[in-house]
Amino acid sequence: MANKEEIIEKVKETIKKFEQEECLRLCKEGVKQNISPIELIQLALTPAIQESGSQFEKGDISLVELMVAADTMQESLDFLINSMEKGEYKPKATMVIGTVAGDIHDLGITIVTAVFKAAGIHIINLGKDVPADRFIDAAEESGADIIGTSALLSGTMFQQKVVLEKLKKRGLRDKYIYMIGGGAMPSSAWCEEIGADGWATDVMDALKQARELLASKKGIEIY
Known part of the structure; x- marks a missing residue:
């Protein structure tokens, strides 16, 4: 069974590789292992999409690839937000x-x-x-x-x-x-x-x- 750090790194990789189903599966596994949804958002999803954004700015990936990366993240992000206890994640x-x-x-x-x-x-x-x-x-x-x-x-x-x-x-x-x-x-x-x-x-x-x-x-x- 993967530990917290391994799951976080694997989630990042799924976004880079546009693996939407695997990204969601790993996020669900992380929650089952009592990794806080907010940690998965802040330590995995957010850094991964920020890295994709930086790659786009440098011309290393295309706009289409950036959009696919965002799509890959979206379902997992929605799942994690919905998994949080009331008040744990509140839009600022x-x-x-x-x-x-x-x-x-x-x-x-x-x-x-x-x-x-x-x-x-x-x-x-x-x-x-x-x-x-x-x-x-x-x-x-x-x-x-x-x-x-x-x-x-x-x-x-x-x-x-x-x-x-x-x-x-x-x-x-x-x-x-x-x-x-x-x-x-x-x-x-x-x-x-x-x-x-x-x-x-x-x-x-x-x-x-x-x-x-x-x-x-x-x-x-x-x-």
């Missing part, structure tokens, strides 16, 4: 995300959901082609801390500004951290131009910024 923050109006691509949201959830951020995924007011309504309904908009097409980038303008019009700008991302080449210049709080082109940078913004603006420390 909530984020509403989606692709802006007119954009029917949701590439990458699966990755964000998996990585951010592992870090202790509850994700409300609105999907694609989301009207500006829907982002705000969802944030108000859920008590979110962050609103994140993705634009995969250059022709829809302006919608990220529309969301921000709607926030200002409704007197809610200072209530939320507003982050932008996507494949439409968001930049520091675009972020500054529209007045967003942060921008990112990859999930690990997005998580880093979210962590810093939550700490500085909300006093929230995530996992």
Whole structure:
């Protein structure tokens, strides 16, 4: 029977090798051996997906491979969260995300959901082609801390500004951290131009910024 350290290392390997069923089996075995679900998340799942994210940034793996790694982790992550005793794992923050109006691509949201959830951020995924007011309504309904908009097409980038303008019009700008991302080449210049709080082109940078913004603006420390 594998010990705690061996199970943790094996779980990491299954994510690297995209072995979804084996990853889940090992996580279940770990729980049976009284390894805390939070330990499996923090010591196995999170480091593994962060490593995959770093490999993607360096060009060592493709976006498709990164998405498959996230998919591999997702079922095990859900299992571990559901296995925890009440109160053991409590999301530290909530984020509403989606692709802006007119954009029917949701590439990458699966990755964000998996990585951010592992870090202790509850994700409300609105999907694609989301009207500006829907982002705000969802944030108000859920008590979110962050609103994140993705634009995969250059022709829809302006919608990220529309969301921000709607926030200002409704007197809610200072209530939320507003982050932008996507494949439409968001930049520091675009972020500054529209007045967003942060921008990112990859999930690990997005998580880093979210962590810093939550700490500085909300006093929230995530996992």
